[in-house]
Amino acid sequence: MDSATTAPARDGSWVRENIFLGMTSGEYLRSLWTPFNVVAAAILAVGVPLFLYRFYAGLGAVTNLSQTQPWGLWIGFDMMTGIALAAGGFTIGATVEIFGLEDYHPIERPAILTGFLGYMLAIIGLIADLGKPWNMVGIFSQNGTQSVLFEVAWCVCCYASVLSLEFAVPLFEWLGWERFYRPLKKILLALTVLSVMFSTMHQSALGSLFIIAPGRLHPLWYSESMFLFFFLSAVIAGISMVIVESAISHKIFASQFRGHHMDADALTVGLGKAGAVVMFAYFFLKLQGVVDNHAIEYIGKGFYGKWWFVEMLGFVLVPSLLYAWGARNRRADVVRIAGVLAVLGVVLNRVNISMVVFNWNQPVRYVPSWMEFAVSLALVTAGVLAFRWIVNRMPVFHELEESSHAGH
């Protein structure tokens, strides 16, 4: 590293300013003593040892997985849901960089950061779930091209790399490595194109995974077009996550939004308009899927028939109508409620497909063990902590002003 590229001197003051937020190490440690951090530490203190114990004792000792239920919470929630909720990265990236809607520029970096962290956590969850994770390298040498999982694995690798490069821009800005972030900023458009491409394939492939198992899924959820449903619902998740996340971020990280002329309500209403359109399309395509699968007779019949109503009406149709109403009447608060419902709806859809309606015709039901929940909770907590650590230090909510370094 030559000195010209490292603007601030690499001495104690840089660490103090940028790692300890301007405090001495003692002050910093004392500032960590908050109720939130205590709870988070407790969750990690349970989850992380369990995560390690799983590699020592095997999946059977920690999970309730069985020979009929090969995939559980770690795939159904950590992987399926985590990846869907990480879709904000490519959705907003495309909105700003490709469609040129510059108004949304202020939320691009937080969305990319969420995507990046979401993927990292999904990968860690996947490592916990795989029997021999080191054999993942086989996807580069064995050409299992007939497998949907082969596509999924390649897309995870490629998109995680693209997200790392996109996230490297604020990271290098923070580190002051001008020589690296300037060229990266120039290729941001190319990175965005790649991120849309890999996300399209990856999000849809997660749905394709289940197409080979028609006997496993309830007919109301199974469809040979599942790849389309997963892609569309990922776009919904992306839009809705950005709405929810920016609402929360504005409350918690208010001090971060210095010098921004950002009309948060207008952005939210605009996103709601997009959300309404995509959700309407999704709702009717799902109905089409039910018709194609000759499954209409199952609607409303038995537990699954009613459960389908709950998902499709309560968490798809209702939020889409709320989005439309909120966008039309410029009611950001209504759009935010719709956003929360829509996010929950995508979570519900992924959990339904991978756990609830999976093996619907089997006598024995899968319920995750408390240890599976503990590990998943620890992963989510780690993600929140990492998000907070990063936005408190790196230029995420605000971009670096030329030649001056963002302190605090």
Add this chain to the structure above:
Amino acid sequence: MELGRRAFLKVGMAGTALAALPRSAEGVGGFEIPGEGERAVLVDTTVCVGCRGCEAACAEANGLPDPAPDADAYATQRKTSQNAFTVVNRVEKPSGEPRYVKRQCMHCVEPACASACPVRALDKEPTGPVAYHGDRCMGCRYCMVACPFGVPKYQYEKAIPLVRKCTFCATRQAEGKRPGCVSVCPSGALNFGLRGEMLEEARRRVFGNVGKYTQHIYGELEAGGTNWMYITDVPFEDLGFEVKVNDNSYPKLVKGALGVPPVVMTLWPPLLMGMYAFSHRKGEEKKGEEKEGGHHG
């Protein structure tokens, strides 16, 4: 086994049809037999005496624990497990006469599990067996999701687990031996040969003894055809067979979905760049107009 007249006719016609048409597993008027030249087993449950010699031979050939004694084994309807690649179950006909059914991997002609495996740890061999290479397996368990018969089993109890299932004794077959179970069967319930021949034999028995056999050959069409086929004189459902299995090849189900990536990779970049150019130009025009407006004003 000598080819019967019907088999000869069929092979001949299939050959002609094959020569005339591009190869299609949909079948050419029903004359093409998928996996015709692969090794297969025809199980005639009406002949099986339930000695469970096949279970013992399987345990020996695969280094598995000894099978349970008869009293325990016949007390329940068992499933194959990570420690027992084959199990023989006992059911009773209404007359009280016992029927025994040996279960193991069906060795599909087009196996869902092998197509689902991203690292080809499960791999279909051209001679018929769906073999397993544990050194490549990453333990993702997608094979278990994909298999319509619920065959692959997992060593959940191990820190470094493997997927376990019958491999049709692929290594023994490669040495010119018969699979362990077949080699010890004393009753003639397990008939080992080429799939085309076994299917012919099954049809001869089933359709030649209309009163005796259930008019169905399980495995002829199930999952696009399997290399283990069953004939019996009780309903297949009673024997514990999955009767809701599709008659089409499972790997073909994802053909449409696997067609997405090439389309996306070809179309997305130019499409997105086009949108970029469009939105960019619109932005420029706007700026230009503003500038002009400024001049006038």
